Amino acid sequence: MQQEIPYKIYLEETELPKSWLNLRAFMQKKPAPLLDSETMQPITLEKLSTVFCDELAAQELNDTDKYIPIPQEVVDFYKMYRPAPLVRAYCLEKALGTPAKIYYKFEGNNTSGSHKLNSAIAQAYYAKEQGLKGVTTETGAGQWGTALSMACSYFGLDCKVFMVKCSYEQKPFRREVMRTYGANVTPSPSTTTAVGRRILEEFPGTNGSLGCAISEAVETASGLEGYRYALGSVLNQVLLHQSVIGLETKAALDKYGVKADMVIGCAGGGSNLGGLIAPFMAEQLEGKAKYQFIAVEPASCPTLTRGKYAYDYCDTGKVCPLSKMYTLGSGFIPAASHAGGLRYHGMTSTLSELYDQGLMEARSVKQTDVFAAAEQFARVEGILPAPESAHAIRVAIDEAMKCKESGEAKTIVFGLTGTGYFDMMSYEKFHDGKMTDYIPTDAEIEKGLSGLPKI
Amino acid sequence: MQQEIPYKIYLEETELPKSWLNLRAFMQKKPAPLLDSETMQPITLEKLSTVFCDELAAQELNDTDKYIPIPQEVVDFYKMYRPAPLVRAYCLEKALGTPAKIYYKFEGNNTSGSHKLNSAIAQAYYAKEQGLKGVTTETGAGQWGTALSMACSYFGLDCKVFMVKCSYEQKPFRREVMRTYGANVTPSPSTTTAVGRRILEEFPGTNGSLGCAISEAVETASGLEGYRYALGSVLNQVLLHQSVIGLETKAALDKYGVKADMVIGCAGGGSNLGGLIAPFMAEQLEGKAKYQFIAVEPASCPTLTRGKYAYDYCDTGKVCPLSKMYTLGSGFIPAASHAGGLRYHGMTSTLSELYDQGLMEARSVKQTDVFAAAEQFARVEGILPAPESAHAIRVAIDEAMKCKESGEAKTIVFGLTGTGYFDMMSYEKFHDGKMTDYIPTDAEIEKGLSGLPKI
Numbered sequence: 067m068q069q070e071i072p073y074k075i076y077l078e079e080t081e082l083p084k085s086w087l088n089l090r091a092f093m094q095k096k097p098a099p100l101l102d103s104e105t106m107q108p109i110t111l112e113k114l115s116t117v118f119c120d121e122l123a124a125q126e127l128n129d130t131d132k133y134i135p136i137p138q139e140v141v142d143f144y145k146m147y148r149p150a151p152l153v154r155a156y157c158l159e160k161a162l163g164t165p166a167k168i169y170y171k172f173e174g175n176n177t178s179g180s181h182k183l184n185s186a187i188a189q190a191y192y193a194k195e196q197g198l199k200g201v202t203t204e205t206g207a208g209q210w211g212t213a214l215s216m217a218c219s220y221f222g223l224d225c226k227v228f229m230v231k232c233s234y235e236q237k238p239f240r241r242e243v244m245r246t247y248g249a250n251v252t253p254s255p256s257t258t259t260a261v262g263r264r265i266l267e268e269f270p271g272t273n274g275s276l277g278c279a280i281s282e283a284v285e286t287a288s289g290l291e292g293y294r295y296a297l298g299s300v301l302n303q304v305l306l307h308q309s310v311i312g313l314e315t316k317a318a319l320d321k322y323g324v325k326a327d328m329v330i331g332c333a334g335g336g337s338n339l340g341g342l343i344a345p346f347m348a349e350q351l352e353g354k355a356k357y358q359f360i361a362v363e364p365a366s367c368p369t370l371t372r373g374k375y376a377y378d379y380c381d382t383g384k385v386c387p388l389s390k391m392y393t394l395g396s397g398f399i400p401a402a403s404h405a406g407g408l409r410y411h412g413m414t415s416t417l418s419e420l421y422d423q424g425l426m427e428a429r430s431v432k433q434t435d436v437f438a439a440a441e442q443f444a445r446v447e448g449i450l451p452a453p454e455s456a457h458a459i460r461v462a463i464d465e466a467m468k469c470k471e472s473g474e475a476k477t478i479v480f481g482l483t484g485t486g487y488f489d490m491m492s493y494e495k496f497h498d499g500k501m502t503d504y505i506p507t508d509a510e511i512e513k514g515l516s517g518l519p520k521i
Numbered sequence: 522m523q524q525e526i527p528y529k530i531y532l533e534e535t536e537l538p539k540s541w542l543n544l545r546a547f548m549q550k551k552p553a554p555l556l557d558s559e560t561m562q563p564i565t566l567e568k569l570s571t572v573f574c575d576e577l578a579a580q581e582l583n584d585t586d587k588y589i590p591i592p593q594e595v596v597d598f599y600k601m602y603r604p605a606p607l608v609r610a611y612c613l614e615k616a617l618g619t620p621a622k623i624y625y626k627f628e629g630n631n632t633s634g635s636h637k638l639n640s641a642i643a644q645a646y647y648a649k650e651q652g653l654k655g656v657t658t659e660t661g662a663g664q665w666g667t668a669l670s671m672a673c674s675y676f677g678l679d680c681k682v683f684m685v686k687c688s689y690e691q692k693p694f695r696r697e698v699m700r701t702y703g704a705n706v707t708p709s710p711s712t713t714t715a716v717g718r719r720i721l722e723e724f725p726g727t728n729g730s731l732g733c734a735i736s737e738a739v740e741t742a743s744g745l746e747g748y749r750y751a752l753g754s755v756l757n758q759v760l761l762h763q764s765v766i767g768l769e770t771k772a773a774l775d776k777y778g779v780k781a782d783m784v785i786g787c788a789g790g791g792s793n794l795g796g797l798i799a800p801f802m803a804e805q806l807e808g809k810a811k812y813q814f815i816a817v818e819p820a821s822c823p824t825l826t827r828g829k830y831a832y833d834y835c836d837t838g839k840v841c842p843l844s845k846m847y848t849l850g851s852g853f854i855p856a857a858s859h860a861g862g863l864r865y866h867g868m869t870s871t872l873s874e875l876y877d878q879g880l881m882e883a884r885s886v887k888q889t890d891v892f893a894a895a896e897q898f899a900r901v902e903g904i905l906p907a908p909e910s911a912h913a914i915r916v917a918i919d920e921a922m923k924c925k926e927s928g929e930a931k932t933i934v935f936g937l938t939g940t941g942y943f944d945m946m947s948y949e950k951f952h953d954g955k956m957t958d959y960i961p962t963d964a965e966i967e968k969g970l971s972g973l974p975k976i
Contacts, residue, residue, distance in 0.1 A: 072534040073600035079527040145528035146612065146903045157601065157675075175630050177905040177940070219900045220612075239945035245952050246899055444701055445674045448601045450632040485632070487942040490694035497700050 074151040075318040082141065082149055083313040085133035086306045089340065090416055092348040095423065096129050097302075097415035098390035101377060106521060109387045117284065117386075118303070119294045121192040125303040132348075134306060136188075137195075143187045143220060144310070147176035152318040153482075157446040159466070166469035168462060169326075170482040171315045171342065172449065177243070180407075180452065180484030181338050182213035182298050185307035189296045190217035199292035200224025204254065204279030207406035207454070208233055208240030209484060210298030215249035226293075228254040228282045231274035233406060240488050254279040261285050261383040276410055277396055281383025299335025300380060300389070300414045308341025315479065316345045328358035328465065330480040332457035333370070333428075334407050336361075336414035342481040347420065359426040360465075361417065362457040364436075366504045367400035369393065369413045370421055370428035372511050377521045378412055388519065391418040398514030401504035404433055404492035405453040411514070431460045432503040437496040439463050440486070452484040453492055529606040530773040537596065537604055538768040540588040541761045544795065545871055547803040550878065551584050552757075552870035553845035556832060561976060564842045572739065572841075573758070574749045576647040580758040587803075589761060591643075592650075598642045598675060599765065602631035607773040608937075612901040614921070621924035623917060624781075625937040626770045626797065627904065632698070635862075635907065635939030636793050637668035637753050640762035644751045645672035654747035655679025659709065659734030662861035662909070663688055663695030664939060665753030670704035681748075683709040683737045686729035688861060695943050709734035716740050716838040731865055732851055736838025754790025755835060755844070755869045763796025770934065771800045783813035783920065785935040787912035788825070788883075789862050791816075791869035797936040802875065814881040815920075816872065817912040819891075821959045822855035824848065824868045825876055825883035827966050832976045833867055843974065846873040853969030856959035859888055859947035860908040866969070886915045887958040892951040894918050895941070907939040908947055 090096055099108040114123040125134065136144075155168040173181035193201050200223045205211025211227040218225035227249050234241060234253035244251050254274045255262040261281040265272065272278075280297070287295040298304065319326060329346050331339035339361055349355045361370055370392045378393040380386040393412040394400075400409045413421075420426045433453070440456035442463070443449070451459060462480040469476050486493065495501045545551055554563040569578040580589065591599070610623040628636035648656050655678050660666025666682040673680035682704050689696060689708035699706050709729045710717040716736040720727065727733075735752070742750040753759065774781060784801050786794035794816055804810045818824055825847045833848040835841040848867040849855075855864045868876075875881045888908070895911035897918070898904070906914060917935040924931050941948065950956045 073597075074534075076531045079529075142528075146608075153601075177899065177903055179942075216903060220903075238949070239942070242945040242949045242952065243905060243942075246896055246905065246948050248900065441701055444632065445703065448632055448671060448675075450698060450701065487634075487694070487698075490697040493701050494693070494697045497697065 071154050071322055071324070073156060074153050075322065076151055077149040077314060077317055079145055081317060082144065083136065083310055085135050087309040087313060087344045087348060088128065088131055088134055088306050089309065089344045089348060090129040090302065091132040092351045093419070095419065097419040100387040100389055103379070103384060103386065103388055116288065117295050119192045119196045119198060121195065122189060122303050125306055126301060137191055140188050140191050147183065149314050150175060152315055155447055158443060161446045162463065162466050162470065164466040164470040165473060165475040166466040167475060167477045168466055169477070169479045171311055172482045173311060174449065174482065174485035178209055178213035178216055179487065180209040180213070181308060181311055181341070182210045183216060184310050185298065185304045185337065186210070186213035186217040187220070188307040190214065190221050190223055193223055193294060194221040198223065198294055200226065201294055201296040202226040202283040202287040203296045203298065204228045204276060204283045206230045206233055206276045206409065208237050208488065209407060211249070211251070212240060212243050213298070214296055215244040215247035218249065219247040225249040226286060227251045228256065228279040230254055230276060230279050236491065237488055254282050256282060259285045261385065275382060275399065277382030280381040281385050284381070284385050299337040300412065302416065304337045305340035305414060305416055308337050309344040311338065311341040311481065312344040312346060315342065324477060326357060326479040327476040328360060328478055330360045330362065330458050330461050330478065332408060332454050332483065333361040333363050333413065333417065334410050334454065336417040338481050338483045340414055340417050347425070360461055361421070361426055361428045362461045363428060363430050364403055364405055364408050364457065365430040365432045366403045366506065367394070367409050368430040369411065371430045374515050374518065375418060375422050376518050378518055380412060389415050391415050392421060393518070394511065395514035395517045397517040401506070404489065404501070405436070405457065407454040408457065429461055431457055434496070434501050434503050436460050437493070437501060449482065450486045451482060452486045453489050455483040458482065526609050526777055526779070528611060529608050530777065531606055532604040532769060532772055534600055536772060537599065538591065538765055540590045542764040542768060542799045542803060543583065543586055543589055543761055544764065544799045544803060545584040545757065546587040547806045548874070550874065552874040555842040555844055558834070558839060558841065558843055571743065572750050574647045574651045574653060576650065577644060577758050580761055581756060592646055595643050595646050602638065604769050605630060607770055610902055613898060616901045617918065617921050617925065619921040619925040620928060620930040621921040622930060622932045623921055624932070624934045626766055627937045628766060629904065629937065629940035633664055633668035633671055634942065635664040635668070636763060636766060636796070637665045638671060639765050640753060640759045640792065641665070641668035641672040642675070643762040645669065645676050645678055648678055648749060649676040653678065653749055655681065656749055656751040657681045657738040657742040658751045658753065659683045659731060659738045661685045661688055661731045661864065663692050663943065664862060666704070666706070667695060667698050668753070669751055670699040670702035673704065674702040680704040681741060682706045683711065683734040685709055685731060685734050691946065692943055709737050711737060714740045716840065730837060730854065732837030735836035736840050739836070739840050754792040754865070755867065757871065759792045760795035760869060760871055763792050764799040766793065766796040766936065767799040767801060770797065779932060781812060781934045782931040783815060783933050785815045785817060785913050785916050785933065787863060787909050787938065788816040788818050788868060788872065789865050789909065791872040793936055793938045795869055795872050802880070815916055816876070816881055816883045817916045818883060818885050819858055819860055819863050819912065820885040820887045821858045821961065822849070822864050823885040824866065826885045829970050829973065830873060830877050831973050833973055835867065844870050846870050847876065848973070849966065850969035850972045852972040856961070859944065859956070860912065862909040863912065884916055886912055889956050889958050891915050892948070892956060904937065905941045906937060907941045908944050910938040913937065
């Protein structure tokens with residue numbers, strides 16, 4: 067007899083993952099290697115270690131070890147806000163009248179407001195272990211910057227955050243959260259870096275972009291003794307750390323004998339989705355189970371659904387290594403959107419490769435449809451979702467409604483990556499009927515792709 | 522052998538309280554009854570039922586039943602965000618270097634951001650059961666308004682919120698959260714009520730006050746068919762519902778064989794503190810255990826520490842019943858403060874009576890000291906506390922430091938009622954060194970008390 071499923075499944079602390087899962091190690095055909103932007107050859111550990119701390123550089127290049135132990139200090143920090151609950155969305159199911167069984171892994175129950183803390187604390191830990199003074203990073207919507215500020219504060223490291231200028235101005239509260247944790251926050255582009263000055267000269271009055279902020283953070287780290295750069299998404303190391311999401315999710319389902327039929331997540335750089343699907347995909351790659359995986363991206367920035375699988379720069383300033391990924395071109399400037407966390411031109415190489423192999427699907431959705439789903443979800447499930455997370459809700463609801471038509475009782479699992487407390491201006495636009503949708507034209511997509519490096 | 526205490530103690534859903542605890546029923550000398558403002562006689566159930574729904578009016582007057590079953594629908598809703606974790610503050614203890622063992626009950630893990638939802642859902646449930654169309658209420662900082670909006674949305678009830686004008690303007694995001702849940706939000710004082718118009722005429726340009734917003738909400742409910750008024754603090758019914766906080770806290774401690782030495786909470790109207798201490802105080806009143814209870818209030822609104830124990834009006838418009846309580850006078854206007862939720866002139870009658878009997882202590886603290894504690898806490902424990910909640914943190918840290926001096930390993934439990942995401946403007950003032958303290962003069966206190974009704 068199957069146990070009754072509670073509203074929320076919390077693992078015991080003793081059941082928390084002891085190791086991260088390295089999805090690439092399970093893949094027969096691996097994602098393509100990062101290329102050194104100077105030599106256009108696969109980047110060496112030595113070179114990568116000038117950007118990231120040594121241990122993180124090693125993790126970045128490691129595609130053979132299936133499991134990597136989580137350091138005890140990181141486990142201890144995880145205990146402050148993990149396990150994250152796996153919630154059975156009984157109220158949403160009832161409101162939809164669907165036979166589907168919907169579960170979501172909620173990663174918003176911490177002050178950073180999202181899953182970003184999972185990797186931030188790991189990156190801060192390794193920086194501390196190496197005896198560094200601090201780290202630099204960029205932040206768009208602000209969740210990653212907040213997470214890294216919290217992590218650095220915990221280990222007594224300095225944290226310099228380049229915050230995309232429009233966010234810096236539109237989200238002063240986010241900035242203050244970072245300051246509460248002792249971070250130094252600079253609006254980007256800034257005059258403190260060469261790349262920032264160049265961009266300001268070329269585009270005076272620019273509101274900044276994530277790609278530009280990344281370039282500034284990398285430049286700053288390389289110019290300071292005892293500093294390295296930290297990134298909140300896209301990288302292999304980040305997917306590795308985020309596997310804690312999927313590992314907990316799978317352990318919670320297994321505990322109650324539940325087998326998922328589909329796993330859904332929003333995808334910007336791909337870190338939360340990559341982490342969520344990791345153990346499920348690994349199981350499938352080993353031939354032990356079969357799942358349907360769905361990446362959800364904004365129609366305004368349709369990396370997987372309309373991009374190209376090619377080597378591209380990760381940042382506007384072209385100072386970072388190149389990655390083979392689904393991309394719209396590092397020169398593609400997505401329309402302003404209320405899901406700032408998903409406005410990135412590329413997709414992490416692991417997910418790109420899985421998508422290319424036909425192991426994962428992708429959907430693009432319009433932001434007005436996303437906010438409608440967000441509000442519907444909030445009213446019955448209580449939690450106010452971040453616009454980014456609501457992309458996954460949209461598709462989960464769509465799939466549940468298909469089940470209603472077909473009568474199938476599928477088990478749907480999605481990732482609810484964070485809360486929308488700092489996104490109320492976007493909700494206000496939606497309430498007031500002032501939100502519009504933007505879908506790039508074919509010509510705009512072509513223009514972005516025409517800037518891809520010739521490799 | 523004592524079990525190792527995890528960072529967070531989560532009760533199982535099967536261990537959640539099935540009944541609320543009615544603290545007054547344990548008291549030998551009961552709190553004084555509410556008085557009808559027209560007759561100055563103890564208010565009747567019939568009269569009270571014109572203001573509140575029938576079942577809530579009955580709960581308000583019930584000082585004999587020790588336990589009142591929680592309706593199944595409310596239990597189900599509680600499961601969406603409860604149990605709240607009881608956290609062992611290992612990181613704070615380490616940072617302080619104290620032998621004290623510190624625990625906090627964290628009530629911020631829901632979209633209302635605070636404990637207010639515990640009573641909001643109960644009040645909405647009884648309104649729905651009675652077949653009402655909707656409820657009216659007031660909100661200051663906005664947590665109660667958000668909570669009631671969420672609860673009404675869940676049961677399909679209309680919700681009209683009078684939001685203190687200065688909050689309405691300073692906290693537009695809070696307003697939008699309420700709108701997301703479908704509430705109708707009006708800045709108070711407004712021209713929609715007689716009392717609002719009167720106050721606007723007398724004090725043009727006023728920023729409003731909680732007392733005034735209460736009057737407007739009560740007047741609006743009484744003028745509409747199928748509406749009743751709902752209040753988020755001060756009342757006996759609210760303390761009853763909030764006992765779920767204390768019951769979970771005590772069950773979690775008992776599960777690990779831990780006996781608290783002191784229980785600390787911030788106190789505005791008194792609902793969270795009353796709920797937190799309920800089962801501990803009940804045990805003490807039955808002679809089974811002994812605890813130290815500490816109410817923490819802002820120095821700018823020192824109800825318990827400098828007020829008078831007397832009958833007073835609960836609202837500025839004097840339309841509500843009178844309550845015997847520690848009060849600064851309904852005409853006392855506390856200085857602007859960053860803990861809007863604690864800016865109330867009175868204190869719930871139950872806590873007032875317990876304080877008068879010497880069963881509870883009170884401390885008043887300055888807001889700059891409170892924000893220093895908030896930041897210290899955030900940096901090591903991760904959670905960004907609401908300014909209100911940080912009052913309790915201040916005294917918990919003070920007590921832990923006394924333990925450091927004396928070498929005593931006391932067990933300190935405090936209530937962390939909510940998160941500070943909507944209070945970042947206050948944190949900004951603190952970071953920028955622009956926050957000041959205000960302590961009312963004796964003359965100001967005297968002036969407030971001189972307006973007490975002669976009964």
